[in-house]
Amino acid sequence: MTEHRTDPDAIWNSLDRQLEQIPLDLEQERDAFYSQPDWDVYRLHYTGLDGYRLFCWLSAPVSADGPVPALLRMPDYGSVHDIVYTPLRSVALVMNATHRGQRQSESVFQANYPGLLTQGIERQDTFAMMRVFADALRAVDALLGQTLAEVGPIALTGSGLGGALSLLAAARRPRITAVAADTPLALGHPELLEHDLAYPLAELTDYLRVYPHRKEAILGSTAPLDPVAAAPKVEAPVLLSLGRRDRGLCPLRIGELLAARLPHCDLRVYDGASEGGGHPHSVIREAWLREQLGVG
């Protein structure tokens, strides 16, 4: 099985070298309709891998002065990643980044749900999810490249796909200060296909039902996205939540392996399924992010 797997570091080093060669070409436009008395909302467009134009929502506190802490919320597995309310908007830069194929980042390619998880999975270089993860790295670059405020500490957060994007981006971008990841998508872990999976991960088993001889191809293409493999490189503290009954995003056993490999992990396990900790964890996460960002 492992003979088909390539060194993830080599792949990401190569992708990062490609990203370095592409001008960010960032445009930022204030959205008067969605701006609030305490913060301004901006629409940002910037360029990612293959010259693909990407979109994000960014809000900046009206009274920003000096370095401003930043919260980057990575996208869920779905076509829409909207503004999303958080009280942190009045004290921090808050960015909601999309990946290619999502709404407002769909000029060339529109993702399908279900469907995106296996699109082009036959080969690593055609696998759509590789570029989705590269877009997460580019979102960090765009946050650092915007000119609305000087960026202080940066926390990444997300659920499901967003949790996995947060972990991988933190592994590749040492500028990240903290990560709050909920039920991170365990795509790429070699044990994944041995589990009884629910959607969205069940897209892999759907694919295997039609193409039973492509299991090795799946393992090879998804390997660079394995959050467990990336975990030792995440130097930032991580608040990780898991659902004991989760079959669709991060089966418990893989989540526990992930926690064990993260150098600084605060693991919380809840009775939920893919919703993880639900409301009790959202309260914990909010307080933890405030502490990590130094905003009380």
Add this chain to the structure above:
Amino acid sequence: MADQKDLDAFVTQVTRPEDFDDFWERVLAGLAEIPLEPSLSPDPMRSNADVDVSRVHYRSLDGLEISGWYCVPTEGDGPFPAVIRFPGYKGEPGLRRDWGRKEVVILTVAVRGKLGSHADFNPGYPGLLTHGIQGRDTYGYKGVISDCSRGVDFLLSRPEVDPQRIFACGSSQGGGLTLITSALRPEIRGGVAGYPFLCCFPESMRMLRSYPYDELNCYARAYPDLVQEMLETLRYYDAVNFAPGIKYPMVVGIALEDEVCPPETSYAAYQRLTGPKELWLFPDSGHGNAHDYPAKETEWLERQIDLTNPGGAND
């Protein structure tokens, strides 16, 4: 956190327009003039031993083509009971193959604006809640609700569906649409409305700063002279004004820590139900994440389906 006292103390200012029923009768009558043109495209990759999955399409208001996922049991004689699932505000309607083994047909509707139904209508998220809100006839939700009603027509057009056993469910916007569509379409014999959105618009937009309701505040800030027109439009689309029209059993599920749809507003919809009803309160849960909710929804629907079985307990 809201508690029972908060729920009981809440009184909505939402009132029913005098011509509310006339308006919706006209909308449904107009819809009936549009050929449904139902079609199915089997999806072998999503189908399995229990379920044949198809992508379906049908016509709705303004002739728009609406899509959905359709799951039909591979075993059993039929005609089968059916559950129509309505989508949340920004999420994609999911596939529910787990009902195949229970010999139940499932239709999940991608209302206009969703992937597969957004070629000619794409206000975005945020955006949908205020799209065309200046008048009841231009409001985007006139189409969204029509798409749900036409989903019922789609089920009624299918020979494998038992027209006497159609049920509905959904969460968040899907919960609101469950209430609204069940009032408009008495062919729906029961439903579960989880964390219902689209309830008590004037209060909801004041009680929270989270989206989607905050879109209404953004509109009010941008167009202060049009606030009264906006609120007047919303009276025709408020689920609390549909609730009294629901004749069959209905559940309302409420998370008391709901930060997206205020619990008090969902409770107001529950209070206005005049038919058989059931209330589920989830004390330590937020919007859409009560651990027990999915299992309770399944159990309740199974019970109702069983009760309406011609050879079952209700016969």
